[in-house]
Amino acid sequence: MSGHPVAAVVCAFIGAVMFAVGAVAQQRAAADVGEGEALMASLIRSPRWWAGLFGDLGGFGFQVAALALGSVLVVQPILVTALVFALPLAAHYSGLRVTPVMWGYAAALSLALAVFLVVGDPTEGITNASWQRWAGPLGLLIAVVVAGVVAGSTVKAPTLQALLLGTSAGLLFGASAALTTHVTELFGESITAALTSWELYAMAAGGVIGLYLQQRGYQVGPLSASLPAFTVAEPLGAAFLGLTVLDERLRSGPVGTVFVLVAVLVMGIGAVRLSRAQAADTDSPAPRDIPHTAETASNDN
Numbered sequence: 265m266s267g268h269p270v271a272a273v274v275c276a277f278i279g280a281v282m283f284a285v286g287a288v289a290q291q292r293a294a295a296d297v298g299e300g301e302a303l304m305a306s307l308i309r310s311p312r313w314w315a316g317l318f319g320d321l322g323g324f325g326f327q328v329a330a331l332a333l334g335s336v337l338v339v340q341p342i343l344v345t346a347l348v349f350a351l352p353l354a355a356h357y358s359g360l361r362v363t364p365v366m367w368g369y370a371a372a373l374s375l376a377l378a379v380f381l382v383v384g385d386p387t388e389g390i391t392n393a394s395w396q397r398w399a400g401p402l403g404l405l406i407a408v409v410v411a412g413v414v415a416g417s418t419v420k421a422p423t424l425q426a427l428l429l430g431t432s433a434g435l436l437f438g439a440s441a442a443l444t445t446h447v448t449e450l451f452g453e454s455i456t457a458a459l460t461s462w463e464l465y466a467m468a469a470g471g472v473i474g475l476y477l478q479q480r481g482y483q484v485g486p487l488s489a490s491l492p493a494f495t496v497a498e499p500l501g502a503a504f505l506g507l508t509v510l511d512e513r514l515r516s517g518p519v520g521t522v523f524v525l526v527a528v529l530v531m532g533i534g535a536v537r538l539s540r541a542q543a544a545d546t547d548s549p550a551p552r553d554i555p556h557t558a559e560t561a562s563n564d565n
């Protein structure tokens with residue numbers, strides 16, 4: 265399964281680029297939707313948005329191929345560079361610039377995410393946990409999502425709105441991921457068992473609402489705010505439910521666990537700092553590069 269490392273690297277890089285292109289295309293499409301317009305109704309009529317969605321699907325296909333051809337230790341760190349690829353693309357199409365500080369935060373976040381995914385790779389746990397075991401942790405996660413959405417709808421700063429909505433969307437996608445294995449097993453047993461299970465509808469609801477919040481985050485603020493938050497929150501949400509509900513355990517041991525915790529801290533700080541760096545660059549007054557002469561003053565009047 266890991267006998268083609270070069271092919272795995274190539275597939276992983278192609279997947280990362282496709283994820284980046286998909287995110288940028290979706291963000292550009294969402295940003296073109298007016299505040300008072302129906303977001304999803306407008307997006308499904310946008311060829312650019314569909315191109316972005318197909319970019320995501322293509323990236324997922326290359327991710328699967330890369331993992332089939334090579335080691336997780338090689339593939340996952342490459343896949344998370346999608347964030348680094350997305351920044352210059354988004355900056356190019358939005359007319360903004362990627363500052364050295366933003367590059368530094370993006371690199372640190374990507375490295376920390378790679379450490380979290382590789383070092384913190386959990387053992388397999390149970391898949392058919394009872395709803396009583398799901399109730400507390402899933403309820404807590406949903407409460408965090410609701411708090412993020414409420415806060416995101418009340419704050420005025422677009423970058424903070426995008427960060428909160430991206431975080432909420434990522435947590436919901438993480439919850440859907442945690443439910444996916446059991447739903448797949450239920451379909452293997454019988455369609456009736458799957459259709460009568462609460463897990464199927466919870467997984468679908470998490471995916472649909474998460475998709476809406478993700479696009480809403482793309483609409484209200486820059487990609488450098490919503491995409492890092494989404495990228496971090498998705499594996500954290502899945503890991504939280506895996507550890508608290510599904511009896512998964514980290515393989516890393518005491519030393520590795522320290523690295524995982526540090527990685528989580530760096531991811532959180534990196535996502536926030538990256539969005540703030542973008543906000544500072546976006547909010548900088550344009551006249552700083554143009555001398556405010558008497559002629560420009562008269563034009564202002």
